[in-house]
Amino acid sequence: MSAEVRIFGTVISTYTRIVQITCEEAGLSHETIATAAPSPENRHPFGKVPVVEVDGLELYESVSIVQYLDNAHNRGALQPDDPGRRAAMDRWVAIANNYLFPLFEHGLVMPWIMHRFAGMPIDRERIDRALPNISRALAFCDAEIAVDGAWTTGAFDLADVFLYCVLRGVQLTPQGGAGIAQCPQLSAWMAITEQRGSIRATRWESEPQ
Ligand SMILES: N[C@@H](CCC(=O)N[C@@H](CS)C(=O)NCC(=O)O)C(=O)O
Structure with missing residues (x-):
């Protein structure tokens, strides 16, 4: 079937x-x-x-x-009913898509993917140029999640889905892994979130166990 x-x-x-x-x-x-x-x-x-x-x-x-x-x-279980919480979730999804993903993807994740999987030389200049903005973005996420220990409601919602996936690619690079490790709230959230069934079931083959 x-x-x-x-x-x-x-x-x-x-x-x-x-x-x-x-x-x-x-x-x-x-x-x-x-x-x-x-x-x-x-x-x-x-x-x-x-x-x-x-x-x-x-x-x-x-x-x-x-x-x-x-x-x-799924009866909309990943989207809060409350309009204020819904606005917060939509904001985080937009931040992930419009600011975090382009910054991380072009500045760090793609250079490492091209190096690891396509054998291209690592583009250190591109990474070095992007790192200050990436650090600022990670610090912003760390400070925001520290406010109440969750992006929006405390319940797992679409903000968690987008943010986890966008941040996980970063965490799998040497510079991104070190950067996230310096963000205690963000690291703790990543560690908890990666235990969730849906996250475990969709691990990339190349992710360390
Ligand atoms: N706005 C699109 C973005 C999707 C996207 O950027 N996907 C990446 C892969 S994760 C892609 O297609 N990259 C190839 C490219 O930009 O040429 C969406 O939300 O689906």
Whole structure:
């Protein structure tokens, strides 16, 4: 029997994992069909991954995808009802997508992926240029989460899904791992969150056990 959700995306991908975790949370079976972003098979109009097939629909853009999965298959359990808390969650998802991901991805995560998996020389200049802003961003996250020990409600919601995936890529680089280790609240949150079933079930093969 084929999976309920077909995810077309790269195997080591922040956004593919965001969708995988949401499927796990909703109890949906899912399969990932390896699809490179810049490939003729990729149906995303702006050349990004993932693209998802579910319930006869073709969806793209992770916010739209995960809200659909949570609304249609999980009674919206990953989205707070209270409007103020909802606004806080939406703000964190936007921060993750608009500021953190581009900064981390271009400045640190991609240079290491290209080095580790494509054998390219490590681009130290690019990393060194990005590190001050990355440190500031991590310190901001650490201070914000320290306010009440959670991004939004204390319950696991979509802010946790986006932030964990965006931060995990950073943590797996030498500089990012050291940076997060210097942020006590953030480190503690990462350690607790990585024990969750949906996170464990979607670990990248290359992640240390
Ligand atoms: N706005 C998109 C962003 C997706 C995205 O940036 N995906 C990355 C992989 S994690 C990608 O496609 N990178 C390839 C590229 O930018 O060329 C979404 O929310 O789904």
